[in-house]
Amino acid sequence: MRIGELSRRTGVPVPTIxxxxxxxLLPAGRLTxxxxxSYDDAHERRLRxxxxxxDVGGLKVAAIAEVLAAVDDPGRSVHKVLGEATDRTxxxxxxxxxxxxxxxxxxxxxxxxxRGWRVDHNNPAAEALAGALATLERIGHGEFxxxxxxxADAAERVARVDIAYVGRWAGLEDVVExxxxxxxxxxxxxxxxxxxxHVDVSARAFGNExxxxxxxxxxx
Amino acid sequence: MRIGELSRRTGVPVPTIxxxxxxxLLPAGRLTxxxxxSYDDAHERRLRxxxxxxDVGGLKVAAIAEVLAAVDDPGRSVHKVLGEATDRTxxxxxxxxxxxxxxxxxxxxxxxxxRGWRVDHNNPAAEALAGALATLERIGHGEFxxxxxxxADAAERVARVDIAYVGRWAGLEDVVExxxxxxxxxxxxxxxxxxxxHVDVSARAFGNExxxxxxxxxxx
Numbered sequence: 001m002r003i004g005e006l007s008r009r010t011g012v013p014v015p016t017i018x019x020x021x022x023x024x025l026l027p028a029g030r031l032t033x034x035x036x037x038s039y040d041d042a043h044e045r046r047l048r049x050x051x052x053x054x055d056v057g058g059l060k061v062a063a064i065a066e067v068l069a070a071v072d073d074p075g076r077s078v079h080k081v082l083g084e085a086t087d088r089t090x091x092x093x094x095x096x097x098x099x100x101x102x103x104x105x106x107x108x109x110x111x112x113x114x115r116g117w118r119v120d121h122n123n124p125a126a127e128a129l130a131g132a133l134a135t136l137e138r139i140g141h142g143e144f145x146x147x148x149x150x151x152a153d154a155a156e157r158v159a160r161v162d163i164a165y166v167g168r169w170a171g172l173e174d175v176v177e178x179x180x181x182x183x184x185x186x187x188x189x190x191x192x193x194x195x196x197x198h199v200d201v202s203a204r205a206f207g208n209e210x211x212x213x214x215x216x217x218x219x220x
Numbered sequence: 221m222r223i224g225e226l227s228r229r230t231g232v233p234v235p236t237i238x239x240x241x242x243x244x245l246l247p248a249g250r251l252t253x254x255x256x257x258s259y260d261d262a263h264e265r266r267l268r269x270x271x272x273x274x275d276v277g278g279l280k281v282a283a284i285a286e287v288l289a290a291v292d293d294p295g296r297s298v299h300k301v302l303g304e305a306t307d308r309t310x311x312x313x314x315x316x317x318x319x320x321x322x323x324x325x326x327x328x329x330x331x332x333x334x335r336g337w338r339v340d341h342n343n344p345a346a347e348a349l350a351g352a353l354a355t356l357e358r359i360g361h362g363e364f365x366x367x368x369x370x371x372a373d374a375a376e377r378v379a380r381v382d383i384a385y386v387g388r389w390a391g392l393e394d395v396v397e398x399x400x401x402x403x404x405x406x407x408x409x410x411x412x413x414x415x416x417x418h419v420d421v422s423a424r425a426f427g428n429e430x431x432x433x434x435x436x437x438x439x440x
Contacts, residue, residue, distance in 0.1 A: 119419045
């Protein structure tokens with residue numbers, strides 16, 4: 001197909017496609033005449049992946065180039081390629097003090113051991129979890145950590161569904177695209193569903209028809 | 221206690237406490253002499269709630285005043301007060317086109333009906349979910365919506381744990397504080413755990429010792 005057709009199919013403007021070719025993100029088309037190039041399905045797939053990494057994953061062009069190099073390296077396992085792509089989309093939680101963060105990191109390492117998860121302690125998501133736990137401790141809500149294993153149960157269920165979805169693949173680029181899109185937008189979906197479920201559970205626990213306050217169940 | 225002790229206990233600087241009193245967020249202390257006021261546990265609880273709404277929930281002072289008015293209104297049910305506080309912390313997902321958003325809203329309404337959730341269709345979290353689903357559709361990943369009920373199962377489990385935690389209360393201000401902190405930081409905790417579980421599930425599905433790529437299971 002010509003560059004105009006590639007643009008129409010992917011929704012990416014022609015000058016942007018040319019920019020990706022110049023930056024080495026997208027291979028050049030096959031020249032069919034001195035000033036005309038032809039693009040194929042591989043270009044379309046690569047372009048969709050670039051847009052997913054950029055628009056949904058929030059990666060910068062240099063980071064996208066590194067992810068694509070991993071995709072193109074046959075010596076890298078699918079697991080490693082997925083890590084290259086998704087690790088770069090983990091948000092950072094700064095602001096906790098050193099002592100609290102150190103204690104939280106130990107708590108996370110214990111959790112990883114307890115769950116039998118094949119996750120490195122230096123994984124960005126493990127570091128983000130330690131940051132969130134340290135913040136909870138700092139603001140006097142360290143007790144929340146008691147819910148960790150219940151949360152981990154639910155997270156495992158969601159992750160199994162996610163990976164089954166990602167595994168419906170046609171090629172490595174599709175897998176990486178699905179992983180980035182599913183990781184990022186799946187967060188928005190789960191976050192919204194959890195809040196909706198809160199409303200429902202709260203209505204049943206604390207709501208009543210005439211709007212009066214009922215005594216909540218005492219815990220201790 | 222004196223204002224200095226209140227500041228020490230809550231970590232909120234004295235000038236900030238005075239600002240909250242001037243803005244009507246915190247009741248004035250009881251005057252014990254012409255230039256000395258005494259504060260009690262109720263002030264401490266209120267101050268902690270203000271800081272949770274501000275620092276963790278990201279609410280502005282005007283919004284905090286409205287949440288506190290709901291807390292102080294005995295005609296408002298606990299369920300309504302929780303909604304006042306947590307609805308204001310829902311992130312917005314803009315950018316989807318009208319047609320896609322309209323279709324996504326219908327999908328969300330169907331989900332609410334199917335789950336039997338006591339959630340209004342105009343709830344901000346329902347609107348955020350519709351926004352995320354519309355974005356998925358727009359970028360060619362509408363298929364992800366097939367996972368909605370699996371996600372909802374996990375969200376219900378987490379929500380039940382959350383509300384049990386919030387319900388361990390000493391007073392309405394503590395409940396609201398726990399709800400805001402648990403909602404916001406619980407999102408960071410779950411998000412991190414889901415990503416860690418991804419790494420584990422991916423290692424088992426796609427990783428192998430020597431780094432070679434194995435054929436993934438074909439879905440269709």
